Amino acid sequence: MNVLEELRSLLRLYGQQFKTTFATMVQYRASLFIWMIAQVLEPLVYLIVWSTVSNGSGGSVGGYTAQGFAGYYLALMLVNQVTYTWVMYEYEYRVRQGGLSFALLKPVHPIHSDISDNLSSKLVTMPILLVVTVILAFIFHPTAPLTLWAVLAFIPALILAFLVRFLLEWTLALAAFWTTRVAAINQVYFILMLFLAGQIAPLTLFPQWIQVLADILPFRWMLGFPVELVLGRLTQVQAFEGLAIQAAWVILALVLVRLVWRAGVRVYSAVGA
Amino acid sequence: MNTLRLMAVFFRISVLNETAYRVNFFLQLLQSLLELGTALAGLAVIFSYTNNLGGWSPNEMLALVGVYFLVGGIISLVIQPGMSALIDSVRDGTLDFTLTKPENAQLLVSIQRVAIWSLLDLLMGIGVLVTALVRLGQTIGVAEAAGFIGMLLAGGVIVYSFWLILASLSFWFVRVENLLEIFQSMYQAGRWPVSLYPGWLRFALTFIVPVAFATSVPAEALTGRLGGPTLLGALGLAILLSAVARLVWRLGLRHYSGASA
Numbered sequence: 001m002n003v004l005e006e007l008r009s010l011l012r013l014y015g016q017q018f019k020t021t022f023a024t025m026v027q028y029r030a031s032l033f034i035w036m037i038a039q040v041l042e043p044l045v046y047l048i049v050w051s052t053v054s055n056g057s058g059g060s061v062g063g064y065t066a067q068g069f070a071g072y073y074l075a076l077m078l079v080n081q082v083t084y085t086w087v088m089y090e091y092e093y094r095v096r097q098g099g100l101s102f103a104l105l106k107p108v109h110p111i112h113s114d115i116s117d118n119l120s121s122k123l124v125t126m127p128i129l130l131v132v133t134v135i136l137a138f139i140f141h142p143t144a145p146l147t148l149w150a151v152l153a154f155i156p157a158l159i160l161a162f163l164v165r166f167l168l169e170w171t172l173a174l175a176a177f178w179t180t181r182v183a184a185i186n187q188v189y190f191i192l193m194l195f196l197a198g199q200i201a202p203l204t205l206f207p208q209w210i211q212v213l214a215d216i217l218p219f220r221w222m223l224g225f226p227v228e229l230v231l232g233r234l235t236q237v238q239a240f241e242g243l244a245i246q247a248a249w250v251i252l253a254l255v256l257v258r259l260v261w262r263a264g265v266r267v268y269s270a271v272g273a
Numbered sequence: 274m275n276t277l278r279l280m281a282v283f284f285r286i287s288v289l290n291e292t293a294y295r296v297n298f299f300l301q302l303l304q305s306l307l308e309l310g311t312a313l314a315g316l317a318v319i320f321s322y323t324n325n326l327g328g329w330s331p332n333e334m335l336a337l338v339g340v341y342f343l344v345g346g347i348i349s350l351v352i353q354p355g356m357s358a359l360i361d362s363v364r365d366g367t368l369d370f371t372l373t374k375p376e377n378a379q380l381l382v383s384i385q386r387v388a389i390w391s392l393l394d395l396l397m398g399i400g401v402l403v404t405a406l407v408r409l410g411q412t413i414g415v416a417e418a419a420g421f422i423g424m425l426l427a428g429g430v431i432v433y434s435f436w437l438i439l440a441s442l443s444f445w446f447v448r449v450e451n452l453l454e455i456f457q458s459m460y461q462a463g464r465w466p467v468s469l470y471p472g473w474l475r476f477a478l479t480f481i482v483p484v485a486f487a488t489s490v491p492a493e494a495l496t497g498r499l500g501g502p503t504l505l506g507a508l509g510l511a512i513l514l515s516a517v518a519r520l521v522w523r524l525g526l527r528h529y530s531g532a533s534a
Contacts, residue, residue: 030451038458045462045475052327052469053319061322139471184300191311202316205322 013108017116025124028035032125039081040132047073047140055126065157065235071142074133075227078200081129082122082158083165083222086112088189089171092182095268104265110226111170111257118166145232153239160246163234165222167253176263192217198224204233218253223248279376280384287387301390306494309397312338312464327469329496332408334466337492339402344428344487346395348460352433353453354386356440362449368529373497379522385438387524406495413495420494420504427511428486434511435483441518444525456482463488486510 025032050073051066059065064072084272094100103110172189176182194200195210196219203214204225214220230236234242289495291297316338322329329337359382362368406413414431439452459482467475467489479485493499 021463030448034451034454034458037455041459041462045465048469048471049319049326054324056325057323170350181296181300184303187290187304191307194311195314201318203486205324 010108010112013112014116014119017113018120021117021120022124025121036125036128036132039129040077040136043073043080043199044078044136049240050201051140062202064205065143066204067143068139070137070140071144071231072227074136074142074196075230077225077228078129078133079125079158079161079223079230081083083162083171085114085118085166087118087170087173088182088186089165090179091176095176096180100268111261114170115166144230147232148231149236149240150229150232153243154226156225157229157239157246158241160243160250161222161226164218164246164249164253167250168218168222169259171253171256171260172262174260176244177267193219193223196220196224197222198227202228215245218249221249275376276380283384284387284389287389291389298390301393301410305393305397308394309338309342312341312418323508327466329391329466332405333492333496336402336405336409336495337466337488338464339400339405340425340492340495341398341488342394344400344425344432344463344491346391346393346398347429347458348432348436348487349388350391350395351384351387352436353457354382356387356436356453357450358382358386358409359440360443360453363529364447379437379519383433393451409496412497414497415449417497420493420499423488423495424491424494424504424507426488427507428488428491430511430515431483431507434514437518438514438521441521441525444528456484459484460487466492468493483510483514 002029042081046068050064050069052060054061054064056067060068091100094103100110103113162195170187172185173182175185179185195206196203196214196217198214203211203220206214214224221242225246229239229242298520313335316331316334319326320334324330357366360373362382368382371385372378374381428474436453436456439449439456442452443449459478462470462474462478463484465476467485470478475485486507490499490503
């Protein structure tokens with residue numbers, strides 16, 4: 001099969017997955033609503049907390065005014081929406097209940113249906129979240145010095161961030177092959193994300209050593225970097241360095257996915273599912 | 274007295290059940306410690322830039338975190354497991370077995386499940402709270418302490434009643450688990466004083482999903498921020514909600530037809 005044909009069949013698969021996912025989401029409207037609350041409330045709470053700190057300390061903290069924090073957290077909310085995944089919750093279930101066996105029978109790598117499911121459901125939820133963002137923007141008056149080059153560079157940064165996060169979280173989800181107690185692993189991961197991706201506070205507000213750590217580890221490149229970029233808080237050099245680091249993480253993550261997947265599937269069949 | 278005896282029995286059964294899975298204890302311990310560590314580290318970051326958050330000092334915020342873990346522990350210890358089990362048993366018809374017992378059914382369903390490892394959260398909350406109290410020292414008088422205990426009890430009753438009302442809706446509707454999830458996901462907002470939030474959010478957290486009464490109000494009482502009207506209001510709401518919950522529960526029971534009836 002040539003590359004073009006292969007691509008076409010993948011596109012068909014993605015199209016089909018969109019229909020399936022859409023039908024499922026219409027069925028589970030209530031879950032969708034609850035998901036929205038969690039997705040919006042967390043950045044909203046930090047937005048409010050940091051705005052309070054900013055207003056209480058002469059109008060600015062670490063270069064962020066209350067409106068600056070509003071801009072930061074609304075952008076973070078949107079970038080998080082684009083990049084986040086839920087495969088870690090699903091894999092434990094799939095491995096334990098044996099649902100994965102069906103996916104293994106299909107002639108395409110199971111990661112494809114996960115990617116298309118992820119993108120499809122975001123196509124549905126994104127408009128809702130954009131409306132919420134506009135409403136919150138009216139309430140909190142975010143400001144950000146937008147520049148054309150930063151907005152243009154934001155597009156590849158966002159795509160790369162999605163790829164790094166998806167591939168790494170998919171790899172982490174495969175931990176379910178070796179242990180049924182993945183909750184603790186996931187929790188550690190989320191805490192690292194909270195501090196090192198810029199969720200609890202913009203990374204520039206942390207001590208130097210944490211910022212260095214955040215540069216070395218992948219978390220910032222999955223979330224914080226695109227946010228800082230689009231808000232105009234990075235120089236052009238920093239932006240290009242960041243994009244290069246993101247690209248390097250994508251390659252590394254691709255290698256990781258392959259290695260861990262192969263080892264994991266072997267363990268899975270060995271259990272006798 | 275009978276209530277206490279029943280509680281002890283259910284607690285003992287849960288302990289017997291859970292001690293078969295001892296690894297869970299260590300995992301839960303790890304997860305609770307991580308969660309507490311995260312909360313404290315978050316406070317450390319914020320207080321490295323300011324010495325008061327909307328008027329709350331670091332030690333007062335520590336007290337709030339303590340209350341947050343304490344009440345969160347109580348919710349996941351008995352309220353959440355019991356109410357989930359109630360919803361399941363209404364759907365499956367196994368509530369019949371509870372109703373045939375010669376005890377108050379509302380009490381039985383409320384204490385039927387105890388997730389004992391959540392005691393860790395509860396104990397940790399108390400530990401943090403005590404630490405905060407020691408540091409706050411003499412600023413806390415008898416009035417504050419009494420107000421705190423009163424508000425903690427009122428908050429507990431309000432949260433319990435709220436959950437019972439939602440869970441009782443399962444007598445009429447099949448899928449209500451989602452409603453319970455809403456409380457769980459909004460509870461995280463209770464880690465901060467509600468006075469920080471803009472009016473509409475404060476209103477939602479007070480009157481739509483009563484998270485504020487669970488964490489913020491007791492902490493406000495402890496730190497001497499609570500006026501008489503709020504205090505009386507909270508007590509009034511606790512009494513009102515528990516009466517409403519009882520009513521909804523009774524109406525629901527009347528509507529319940531069992532598994533095969």
